[in-house]
Amino acid sequence: MTDPNPVQDLNYQVPPEMQSNVIVTSIDKIYNWGRRNAIWPMMFGLACCGIEMICTAASRYDLARFGMEVMRPSPRQSDLMIVSGTVTKKMLPVIVRLYNQMPEPKYVMAMGACACGGGPFKEGYNVVSGVDKFVPVDVYVPGCPPTPQALLNGLIKLQEKIDGQSFLTSPWYQKGSSEPIPLPILGPDLIDPRQNAIFHQLAQKQNEPVANA
Amino acid sequence: MTDAAPTAEASATTLDARFPGAVTPDTRAGYSGYLVAPDKLIEVATAVRDEMGYDYLSSVTGVDYLADGKLEAVYHFYKTSGGTALTLKAQTPRDNPVIPSLVPLYPGADFQEREAYDMYGIRFAGHPNLKRILMWEGFGGWPLRKDWKEAYYEQDTKPFDSRWPGGHFRRSEEKSPFGHNVSFADGFTPEGWVSEAEAAQYPDISELQTGNGRGLHTDKIVVNLGPQHPSTHGVFRMVVTLDGETIVDLHPVMGYLHRNHEKIGERNTWLQNMPFTDRLDYLSSMSNNLGYALAVEKLQKVKVPERAEYIRVLMAELTRICNHMWAVGFLLNDLGAFFTPALYAIRERELILDFFEATAGSRMMCNYMRFGGVARDIPEKMRDENTMDFVNDMVFNRLPKAIDDLDEYLTENEIIRSRCIGVGVLPPEQAIAYSACGPLLRASNVPYDIRRAEPYSIYDRFDFKVCTRPNGDIYDRYLIRMDEMRESVKICQQVLRDMPIGGEIMAGKPAYNVRVPAGEAYGRVDGPKGELGYYIVSTGKANAYRYHVRAPSFINLTVLGELCKGAKVADVVVILGSIDIVLGETDR
């Protein structure tokens, strides 16, 4: 059961009596076969890449061949969020909320340079430099915009990732509920609640008298 | 542009004479139009509209003249009967910028003034709803002011010195202690911060509790459509106040895709802006390129070679077909005919994109036009097929048939007719007052097409009809797109017939460090969505001083609230679909 896949919970120990269990691996195979061929993406286009995503779903590239044609407008029915386009600060709270609302197992794909790391608009004041700063991303597809074939390549990569997962170790079957990601706040600039400590450090530094001056 | 100057001159003398002291000609080098004292602006604008016949306010924007300590609002007026622009400017001090609002005279100024307020902090006195529009309420600072710097700020202008010759790779993230693109005032802590961003969008709760006057007491409800909604064509949001199923009030909320196009554009060199224009209206990058190239060429005064002009027109018209195919397909999606019409339309679009890809190198982000021409000539072959054979086959056989097919498929469908006829009616006077443009304006029976009214490129050589439709409802807006596709095909056919074979495609040598003479220019094209204008100010350097995009999708939305009042919820998405917006352009 050694799997090189990084998404797995590495702390989880497979019980000894299960380790050589043939049933587990065959169930894994069936289970993953089912999941990989019925990934429902969220109908959610952000920007230019969204248009290429629609083209990928259209007749020429036909997502239906991968069982992905059922684009759900609701996050609660979708397995995959394709972040297709520039993530702006104004949009970010919505994206994080959508991610929180998706049921496990959920996957995120960053499509295009903007979603991966800010893209050509990275320097802009309203642009988040990479959606992975807030939600965990499974597959990155570079390109501006990625052509439909490049997107399909990314989706196949995602299927490969799903193939590598096991239901024994998958985080969504572990005890305890998964913590939602705290929503960023639209303050004078984008406030990430997880960074409150940094704010206080900076404020403290500000208040400290300059000792060695 | 130059041959029409006398009319502008004539209007000037009258304007000068009528308002001595308040109106003075703008004498800065390379500038035109008039400077108006802010306190007289309303008076002057009334005269401009009622006496001189400039009934169409095309563009309102701000410029920050940091060195003079002044903010300037720039207005471009046109006549819907055709002709050149009348430019008015009002200057106000930077520390207390107030200019009277033109919304009572030209309702189309509404969103544009809000944008100028959002970006520059110019307060438009008398504006009914002066709130931030692209950024959120509560955002710190006026981003487009020249002394405002973003978190990843590196240098005022590109190219950045850190890239070469000592270009040690560094992520911008390292600049911020937060590890991403944010900066705060010194000593700011998030505790106690109350976000106004959401509350600002909703009406006061007391307005919602009303009776309907017939003894029954009903409450209105507020529904958010978007920003994640399959029928908002992207990340657009409408805050809808409902009385039952009927819409009482609708406020568009945008900025969810505000990518700071203009701020980045003012750091860029002139040429560097070209690929960024692709990403405005990402469905029609070729016309975006054309509009920007025209604006810069106006300042440069270059003559574009003949073959390049023909190629430009061919590309722009094919783009229009692409866009309208998409618009019609997705209008039907919004009507509930889920995806089949869109699939047929996308198929034709894909074939045109193949041609774009073979010529320009990319399906959507063509980055094809250059100042003084186009980047490369049409290639000889695409996929082992002669490219011109492919284009000829498309333009003469396939596209006309595809349009007829779509027409046969949809136009007479009873469901479409009953959903569309008489819904979302926009009367012609209202369309003009709200600065609606493109198919939206022409479907309301206003024959205003910039290709005719103020011909650019070589459009004066082609025989085509300015399509109009009489009723201004959704159905007419659908029909006008079909009409325009047919006209575009006609233009393409003429282009292919007349295009010179071989020859220059670029005036002068391609250069990356283009310098543009000082001055201002407003270049506009009739893009697929409507009037796409670029207002640029150059100081004679390699970078743009001001770079503003008059986005048709953005301004067409001004009238959305009015169109939807009294309609049913289900009609809202269709009305929005019939306006045909693209968020990249709306939010920029």
Next chain:
Amino acid sequence: MYGLGMIKGFWVTLKHFVNSYTEDVQWLGRNYIDPEKLRLRQSSKGKGLFTIQYPNEKLEVPERFRYIPFLIYEEKDGKQEDRCTSCGICAKVCPPQCIWIVRTDDPVTKRPVPAPKEFYIDTDICMNCGYCAEFCPFDAIKMDHNYELASYDRTSAHVYDKAKLSKPLSYYASIRPTDYEAEEKARAEEEAKKAAKKAAAAKKE
């Protein structure tokens, strides 16, 4: 008659439906095998099914297609020789400024040497505009055709250093034959001109 419009619409859908099978019948099973058929299906003359069975068959990208840039090296006497002279034009013209170049300095004279020491492209910023290739005076940087770049990690995979960017000239010749030929011809002419000038200068002396 009410409903006629709808029936007309159904007729159109039916035509599309039937068309998607007629070609299968015409080409009797070779529909998805024959590369000739793929080309026809994707051309303006195609009528039936339009789908590309992506991982199995791929739509050819045109020669001018641009994705991520790459650097060309020539192989001379078994040694890799970069064409790039680190003149910095690509870094200057790059609209989103995604190119970082460190110029090599001669360790003795401290004068710049025409070769890059480091060359980075952040593909998370790159907008595939192709300006670097368009304005490179040495034909050293070109736009790649490879679009299958999806990865699980961006911090390591998306910043391309010189080693990852460098590709042989033969690769360039294979993806863009027309451009390659034209450029080689121009280079040969330039060389000939230079040689002639040199010869003329030598004669004068």
